[in-house]
Amino acid sequence: MDEFGMGNSTLNSHFGPTLNPLYQQNEDIVSEYKQETFWAPKADSDLINRDILHSIPNAKEIDKYDEIRYLKPILKSDYTIDSQMRIVGGSSGGAAASVAADLVDFAIGTDTGGSIRLPACYTSTLGFKPSYGRISRWGLISYAQSLDTVGIISKKLDIIEKVFKMLDVYDYGDPTSLAENKRVRDEDNWFADGRKVRIGLPIEFQLENMGSGIKQRWMQLLEKLRQNKLIELYPVSIPSIKYSLPVYYTLVTSEASSNLSRFDGIRYGFRADKYTDTEPEYTVTRSEGFGEEVKRRITLGTFSLSSYGFDSHFMKATKLRSRLINEFNSVFRDRHELIPEESGNDKGVDFIVCPTSVDKPSIVSEYYNTSPVQSYLNDVMTTPISLAGLPTINIPYGKSEGFQLVGQFGYDYKVLKFAAMVSES
Numbered sequence: 001m002d003e004f005g006m007g008n009s010t011l012n013s014h015f016g017p018t019l020n021p022l023y024q025q026n027e028d029i030v031s032e033y034k035q036e037t038f039w040a041p042k043a044d045s046d047l048i049n050r051d052i053l054h055s056i057p058n059a060k061e062i063d064k065y066d067e068i069r070y071l072k073p074i075l076k077s078d079y080t081i082d083s084q085m086r087i088v089g090g091s092s093g094g095a096a097a098s099v100a101a102d103l104v105d106f107a108i109g110t111d112t113g114g115s116i117r118l119p120a121c122y123t124s125t126l127g128f129k130p131s132y133g134r135i136s137r138w139g140l141i142s143y144a145q146s147l148d149t150v151g152i153i154s155k156k157l158d159i160i161e162k163v164f165k166m167l168d169v170y171d172y173g174d175p176t177s178l179a180e181n182k183r184v185r186d187e188d189n190w191f192a193d194g195r196k197v198r199i200g201l202p203i204e205f206q207l208e209n210m211g212s213g214i215k216q217r218w219m220q221l222l223e224k225l226r227q228n229k230l231i232e233l234y235p236v237s238i239p240s241i242k243y244s245l246p247v248y249y250t251l252v253t254s255e256a257s258s259n260l261s262r263f264d265g266i267r268y269g270f271r272a273d274k275y276t277d278t279e280p281e282y283t284v285t286r287s288e289g290f291g292e293e294v295k296r297r298i299t300l301g302t303f304s305l306s307s308y309g310f311d312s313h314f315m316k317a318t319k320l321r322s323r324l325i326n327e328f329n330s331v332f333r334d335r336h337e338l339i340p341e342e343s344g345n346d347k348g349v350d351f352i353v354c355p356t357s358v359d360k361p362s363i364v365s366e367y368y369n370t371s372p373v374q375s376y377l378n379d380v381m382t383t384p385i386s387l388a389g390l391p392t393i394n395i396p397y398g399k400s401e402g403f404q405l406v407g408q409f410g411y412d413y414k415v416l417k418f419a420a421m422v423s424e425s
């Protein structure tokens with residue numbers, strides 16, 4: 001994965017790049033896999049997560065630990081990535097690649113602003129991001145806590161549904177976990193009465209800079225949906241979608257700067273163990289420990305939270321986010337499970353559909369040459385839905401192409417059920 005979940009390429013990983021299994025790569029870029037071990041407290045022990053050990057626990061305590069082994073890839077000192085290799089997407093690129101390459105039946109990851117859906121799209125797999133708060137974040141390292149959502153990638157919808165059913169429970173260990181009575185589960189009645197399913201197409205997503213291949217494919221999909229007698233298509237307007245990308249990057253960087261402040265190397269995380277007379281030790285630790293993109297975001301976020309940037313950046317973005325949520329509510333037929341009194345519209349739509357990406361995945365060498373801001377543009381289709389916390393799934397539609405099916409907050413099973421209906425037809 002991209003370090004701390006920041007990125008959309010999985011080229012920013014601490015362990016080296018993840019490549020896209022749908023494209024040709026002749027040379028193995030890994031020279032060997034080294035076995036690493038650590039000891040984690042057993043769930044029923046009286047120890048807490050902080051007690052993870054990197055050397056064998058003493059004999060008295062050893063029964064309280066599980067020995068965990070993993071393989072760490074060691075990259076060749078010099079390797080060539082094939083010229084036609086494309087990025088796998090990120091930040092959960094490793095999860096998507098392992099599903100696409102048939103190493104596993106499913107993988108989990110987090111989606112803060114698209115990190116399940118974008119790599120799923122680029123690897124032609126299904127990637128489901130549930131409603132915010134539906135799967136526990138206990139044990140997850142926070143990147144931006146008001147957006148981080150655990151999601152599932154697989155090639156099969158029934159596997160996604162099975163895994164989701166298992167994880168879809170309230171957890172007291174996560175203060176943002178959704179209460180049991182807010183989890184809509186009556187799956188059977190939604191499409192039973194023969195009523196047409198209304199799909200909204202936000203006009204704000206008709207982006208001029210969409211690649212021509214994607215545009216063409218999108219038109220084909222709309223035509224296919226139009227021919228389906230069970231479906232009605234409606235244009236809808238959600239004006240604040242156009243502010244989503246700057247709002248998202250203002251809020252995630254602010255939250256990241258706060259969440260990552262715990263990595264001081266003294267109470268928490270990696271420690272450089274270097275003392276100098278001129279700098280505090282945590283400065284050296286944080287300079288060595290964080291990658292370039294992570295440092296960039298901490299710096300941006302610290303500015304937005306400072307007295308110079310708080311009103312003009314952080315508060316402004318927060319207000320625009322609320323406006324976006326209201327606009328989404330105004331177009332959905334179902335009620336938002338957390339704000340029922342401010343939502344629900346008889347004339348509204350059941351789902352929103354839009355492309356997952358604006359273009360095919362970039363060629364790796366070209367991506368290395370794009371500026372950070374340019375790379376953030378890849379998240380333009382996925383971030384509005386994250387800001388509103390809505391359940392959504394990437395459904396593949398061609399090689400490295402896909403579309404998002406989005407439902408009202410809380411209606412996760414309705415999304416999965418309808419995904420099955422459109423995938424079959």
Ligand code: GLN
Nearest residue numbers: 005006007112113114115
């Ligand atoms: N690409 C987005 C970012 O870097 C989304 C990442 C994510 O969902 N974890 O913030």
